[in-house]
Amino acid sequence: MTEAILTTERLRLRRPGPQDLEGYRRFVRSQRARYFYFAKNDEEAWRLFCIELAHWDLRGFGMFAITTHEDDNCLGLVGHWYPEGWIEREIGWLLWPEAEGKGYGFEAARACVDFAFDVLAWDTAVSYIEEGNTRSFALAEKLGAYWDEAATTRAADLRVYRHPHPSERPEEGSA
């Protein structure tokens, strides 16, 4: 198993590797990716996965492959995203369909928000979420993020959710 960079109660977060390509390819070729990067063919899916891998080389951080503690199978990518051309540093999450509905997205993303502020020393972090992606809106709000309508967005149909510093985020359930 590749060494974990972060661990939570149920999950390991590690750097993605070539073994994660197939799950990623299936995701970006499916309708589940319509709010993200829907890839029109395998060639495009491969190119997108290259960005996921090389983001780590170029930035020193990137999206983590998330797995359970029991095995090394990637269940989705959650982490830190700031490729060339991005406006602000982002906390992103992509969950493969078989891993949905278990709170994994929240558990991994919460650890990544803390890591962004505590370890990467980001001043702020956002999540860009497309109109209509209600599941992602709900996750952002559960994480304590709020829709920052004044922030510059990357496209007209993208909302910018801003993550408060962990010391300032609202108590869970009180929002």
Add this chain to the structure above:
Amino acid sequence: MSEAILTTDRLRLRRPTPRDLDGFMAFARSQRARHTFFADSDASAWNSFCLVLAHWDLRGYGLFSVTARDDDTCLGMIGPFYPEGWAEPELGWLLWPQAEGKGIAHEAALAARGYIFDVLAWDGAVSYIGEDNSRSIALAERLGARWDESAVTRSKACRVYRHPARTERAA
């Protein structure tokens, strides 16, 4: 300096690293890249560089960064290239403008082709070249490659040059 995988009289060929980003970006944003990795934005050029880097992770080989023997500055990228969607495995070359006119591409491409046949053990290799890229066509011909008009090409304006296999060159 990163470890060289191949060396020639004048050159070192090594795996590309993040330090090679700026030279690649300048190339990809210029008209010199119109036949290959042309990028209409920095974001697009950065994404293309990610493809060059991660190709090594996914395939175990990829374009080499070419440098002088005594300086680690990347002068261009030359080597085996076979991303998802390519019709055939390719020997590709990209030379930054300041390195042109010195026979560097020929010297590096010969070494890379030897690696392709001797180490990677490919059955064959092609180079996809824009039909109006006369310098690249001249290099392909100097390397002994021939325009294969019956091969599947990547676009109408792209020619497929087929490299002689090891046995043909030895003959």
